[in-house]
Amino acid sequence: MGVWSDLVADVSFIDRNLSFAIPAKHCRGRAVRLGPALDDILTAHRYPPQIRAVLAEAVCLTAMLGALLKHEDAQLTMQAQTEAGVISLLACDYKDGGLRGYVQFDAERLVQQPVEPSLMALFGKGYLAITFDLPAPQGRNQGIVPLEGASLTEAVQNYFVQSEQLPTLVRVAVDDSGENITAGGLLVQHLPEGEEGRERLHVRMDHPEWEHVEIMAGSVEPSELTDKNLPMADLLWRLFSESDEVRVLSGKPCVKACRCTxxxxxxxxxxxxxxxxxxxxxxxxxxxxxxxxxxxxxxxxxxxxxx
Known part of the structure; x- marks a missing residue:
């Protein structure tokens, strides 16, 4: 058993997407840990802690989803459409490693909420729209799912199950307890019947291969996702060490990239x-x-x- 990687020991693992594959289990994934780039996005506004945390989660999710794109000129947009919630607008997007995000909210209503408000309290009866803008001839592809569950992360996981019909596990953690905020995320998907790019046949949520990987990936602790001293490649190997091989590739650096010139x-x-x-x-x-x-x-x- 072993891990195959193109990562160099002294490469910073902060603000960089990693892609990985577990060939024996027909699984692929993305992992990211954000630090300074996330801080740059959040400090553009003086967000209160609850809003800061939900935007950090959203930006981390956007980074992982965006890393699934194969073309540099493709764009991923994630937007919450809300009704009767504290948040009236949440929008994030990713393009070629560039990230940005914004939240519009009712400050007076927010102070009436507990320290850790529920997803329903923040967004009301909301929907999450995930849009992939791809080069021609593919064009635009959008999926919309209800904002249900305990977090935005659960809503994104539901998107893949409902819209893509693709067995997917998503985990995100945010640590805002120190001097600077950190967010880490893990996304794992099952691609039965072959590698990425082939037609997905006989997709089963209860496939034995997927059940095993889902259990291993689901064991990740929030503190592991945000631990700056734990390289993401090491974390991936720790989670999937029972597999014959884990292939880890360094992806694009993640940076704050607003396009308002x-x-x-x-x-x-x-x-x-x-x-x-x-x-x-x-x-x-x-x-x-x-x-x-x-x-x-x-x-x-x-x-x-x-x-």
């Missing part, structure tokens, strides 16, 4: 009809835009737009 803002505004653009212009002759993701403010002069 002056040029991007101009491009977006340029798509509006001339009449709408005229209404956007303030008394000072500029259009003011605030980026919800990173809190930057942009002032675009009307003269700089192509009318």
């Amino acid at each position: 002056d040029d991007h803002i101009r491009d977006v505004i340029a798509r509006f009809p001339k009449e709408d653009k005229e209404h956007m212009v303030g008394d000072d002759g500029t259009i003011s835009i605030d980026c919800a993701f990173c809190s930057k403010k942009f002032s675009i002069t009307a003269a700089s737009l192509n009318n």
Whole structure:
């Protein structure tokens, strides 16, 4: 038994996705531990602890789901559609290792909640939309599932079971007790009848191979996912050491990557009809835009737009 890896001992395992496979069990997975990149995303706003924790979980989930994409120009978006909850909007996306996330919430309603509010209290009767924007000819693929269970992580796991009909286990842990926040996640999937890319035949949630891997993966402790001194590759080997081989590959680094540049803002505004653009212009002759993701403010002069 052994672990095959392309990782170098001195490579930082923080803010990097790892992909792994257990060939004998026809399973693949993604693992991630976020630190500084996550902190950069969260510090753009002064989120209270409860909101900070749920956004950290969402960003970690987005990083793992995004790592499933094969094309650099593909994008993964995860958005919560809510009704009568504390949170009115949660949006995260991933593109080529770049992450961003944002939460809009009712501060007055939040203070009425316990220290650890339930998923229902935070989102009300909500739905989770997961969108894969892929290059042509594949295009866009979206799945929507109810926000049910104890956490966002459970809702994402339900997405794979309901929308993809793919046996999947997802675990995420967040540690905000120290000077800096850390989040770690593990995603494992069963691909019976061959490796990734082949048609999935006879998918069974009770497949003997999957039951064994699910038990091993489910034994992971939250503290293991967030332990900065425990390399993720070592954790994977610890969990799946009973397998003949665990293949671990280093993935893309994860960074905060908001795409709100002056040029991007101009491009977006340029798509509006001339009449709408005229209404956007303030008394000072500029259009003011605030980026919800990173809190930057942009002032675009009307003269700089192509009318």
